[in-house]
Amino acid sequence: MRPESPVLRLQAVTKSFAGRPAVDELSLELAAGEVYALLGPNGAGKTTTLNLILGFDVPDKGTIEVGGSCVTRDPVAVRARMAYLPETVMLHPSLSGMENLHYFSLLGGTRLCAAQMGRLLTEAGLPAAAHSQRTAVYSKGMRQKVGLAIALAKQAELLLLDEPTSGLDVSAANEFSQLVRTASGRGMAVLMATHDLSRVTDVAHRLGVLRAGRLVFESATAALSPADLEASYLRQIAA
Amino acid sequence: MNRWGALLVWELRQFAGNPVAWIVLGLLAAAMAWGACSGASLHRAQSQALAVESQADAAWLASVKERAQQYTRPSAEPLPYWQDPGDVAGFSRYFLRRHAFKPHLPLSPLAVGVSDLQPSRVPVKLETLFGIAPVYDFEPPRVLMSGRFDLGFVIAFVMPVAIVLLIGLLTTFERDRGMLRLVAAQPISPRRWLGIRVCSIAAWLLLVIALMLGGALWLAGVDPAAAPVELASAMALVLVYALFWVALSFAVVAAWPTAAGALGTLAAIWILLCLCVPLLGSAIVLGTVRAPSALYRIDALRRVTDAVEAERQAVLAAAFAGRADLAPHAGQIGRLDYATRQTFLVPERERRLAAQQHAVLNVKETRERATTLLGFVSPSLGVQSALATLAGTDMQRHRRFEKQVRDFQLHLRDFFFSRIQQQIVAPTPRPPGSYSRQNFSEFDAIAHFRFQDASAASRATAVLPVTLWLLALSVGLVGIAARRLRRWPADL
Structure with a gap:
């Protein structure tokens, strides 16, 4: 599935902390109903990417649009169009x-x-x-x-998930995958930052691998078997 | 109702259902009630003492009049002048008993002020230099040292603790629990989210504090109808002071600290504003505005008394020579009784000590001005002073009282000294066969002290600058908070 009129669009987004790039020239597009898994080791820039989309941080370069509205220009209004689930939901x-x-x-x-x-x-x-x-x-x-x-x-038009299945048992994780599919079925674009490769092939339409803030690999999940995915992922983060 | 109104109602309901908030406010209410009752009990005791003293004055005068009447009966026994209430000199020195009373105002339970440090009943004697003898002992020193736990103290020092505790705890909950990230992901600005939370706490605090203050004063027996202007000013002052601490806490929590960080910072600010600034300011004032020491003053008094006594003849001669009516009677100087001599010597002692007295008063006034200014740096000090002003237990009212006591003393001196000195010029003939001299019988013409109080409006006006200053500070602090709240914390 390729986005025609993307819900989320990142164009050459760069963010550095103390001169060290956390996100480097990241470009990404998500269409309505699409589930995208953002993979990468710790420190690869997944959470920074989510922070930039949520408007918690401002990119040094590049633009982020949700439903055609620029996040940096009016983050409060843009947040009305997206939902976010942190790794641990505290209530x-x-x-x-x-x-x-x-x-x-x-x-x-x-x-x-x-x-x-x-x-x-x-x-x-x-x-x-x-x-x-x-x-x-x-x-x-x-x-x-x-x-x-x-x-x-x-x-919301866009759902951001940060390590959603971390700490869940298998049954709860399966249940959660079903819920993500439901959300996707309702037309919600889902960007999921995760380490859980098995869950990726289960729910995501596309995946991308971040290394040192750069998107070094991108593929449709349908094109990869779980074994291929794991091998590709390990190859990318080891490179 | 719009979205923000609905959120405010939700926050108000959360506060209403929060047991921690009610425990803190309950403790504050108990402290206020205790403080009001403590102040009221002291002032009731002081008012009773004034009434007792006033009755004793009246009883004493009745007994003196009775004795004077008895001594008019014919007798061959001589009566010394110091035992003769019918002798104007003897009466003025040995029988005159008048007290000046500073009554409490209806709102006095609001603050003890200096009412346990300064006398509210003063014996007015003709010979006392400058009106008031600096000797009084109303309370045990231990009570004076520890200070009174009164409503003013609770409002100035304890109420801010309750406010900072509640705001520190209730606005940092989400951050401490890790919920803030989920909150920040919602379409609401940090300014609006924290602003609505603080507004809801402030609304409850102001309402509850107003009710507590009214309840505490009611418990202390204050009649609201007796002092409506002062009561309204006190209410406004206390609410603005509460608002100041709310705004200060808002400015602190706007930097997104944890509960521990917020409470630590607010505790440090409380210590700085409520303890350090007054202590430091007081030390600076005492160190820079120096008064002659008590020892020096006593020494000067003794020296002047000795000098006037040694030069008595010369002083009296000069006094007689200076007055046309007395000059022809200079030959009587050596035969004047003690009381009559004092009518010339006491003013001379005051004349010689006037410069020192002036210096002491100047120092007191300068220190009081400095304390007033310090009240603008330390809000707790300013509020405590302002509450004392509204309660009528402040230093300014006491100075007014002292001045009126001095005026009253001078009035009594005029009354008696003129009659005593008239006896030198034209002595009343002693009635034949009488015990008594009978040159004085105007007992009912002796004036009574009536304290002329400042108006309620002037007391309300006096506290207006502090109230407006606190309001301005609150607005400034809310501005600082709003500036800080442009973004969610960087480490969400």
Whole structure:
């Protein structure tokens, strides 16, 4: 799948810290419904890339557009069009999943009734019995489901995932993959920074490998078997 | 309701359901109630003491009048002048008993101020130099050293602790818990997100503090209708002071510290503003504006007293020579009684000590001006002084009282000295066969001290500069916070 009118477009984006490039001339495009896996070892620039897209950092060079709007020009407005799930979703422990969803919906600018919130949480895979429980008792997977419900509530065009399956057991990781596919099926573009190669072939349409901030390899996942992917990845990061 | 209004309502509800917030505010309420009751109890005791002293003055005068009446009966026994209330000189020296009272204002439980350090009842004697004898002992030194725990203290020092604690804890929660990244990914600016949070805390704080202050004063027995202007000014001052600490805390948490970092920074600022600046300022004022020492003053007083006594004849001769009515009676100088002599010698002692007294008053005024200025550097000091002003327990009111006591003393001197000295020129003939001299019977014409207080409006006006200054500082601090909040923290 090639993007016709990309939801996300990065053009020659460069960001350096103390003279050392963290992201170097990175160009990337994602179309609606496309899942892109950004691979790379620690320090390769995956999180910096996400930070730049979220507008937490400003690129030294290059442009980032989400739905045609420039991130650096108006990051707050652009954030309304994207959702983000950090590696570990932390919520207000004294509030229930429903109350957390209500709070983040208010922050996101959407106002939902209890029925809508319940539907979103269920859609994100959270059992109904847990909706009203304090999130202090939630597992990491359950908190991620609330995070996904927050993303769904925003009706975002772009979903950014940072190591989404890290720390999840196999069943929860599988469940999460299914949720990503659901999000993609609803037309959401998904950019996923991950180490989990097995999950990449499972959910991503395309992948790219970052090394020292440069995109050194890019491929459609359909063109690679899991073994080929692993071999290519190891070759790229070792080069 | 728009999106931000809905978020504000959500934050207000979160505060309302937060047990930590209510524990902190509950402790503050208890401290306020205790402080108000402590101040009210002191002032009740002082007011009772004034009433008792006033009754004792009246009882004493009644008894003196009765004795004077008794001594008018014919008798062959001589009566020395110091035992004769019907002798104007004897009365003025040995029977005159008048107190000047500084009554408490209705809002006095707001602050003890200097009411436990400065006398509110002063015996007015004709011979006391410059009106007030610097001797009083109302409270045990241990109580004076530790200071009174009053409402003013709670407002100036404890309330800021509660405010910084709540803002420090309730605005750093997301950062400490690792939630801030998820919050920052939402379409809301850091300025708006933290601003709404701080606004909701401030709204609760201002409401609860206003209720607490009203409740504490009610508990202390203050009648709001008795001092509406002062009460409104006090309420405005306290709320603006609370707003200042909210704004200061906002400026600190706008740098995105952790809870520990925020509380550490705010604690350091509290120590600096509430303790270090007043102590340092006080040390600088005491070190630079030097007054003659108490020992030096006592020594000077003794020297002047001895010198005037040694030169008594010359002083009296000069006084007689200087007045046309007395000059022809200079021959009586050697036969004047002690009380009559004092009518000439006391003003002479005051004349010789006037320069030193002037210097001491100058130093006091300079130090008080410096303390007022220091109140603009240390808000806690400024607020404590302003609360004392509204409560009527401030130094300025006491100075006004002292000045009026001195004026009253001079008025009494005029009344008595003229009558005593008239006896030199034209002595009243002693009634035949009487114990008493009977040259004085105007007991009811002796003036009573009435303290002329400043108006409520002038007290409210006096605290206006501090209130406006705190408001300006608050606006400036909110501006600093807004500038800092242009971006989310770099290390999200």
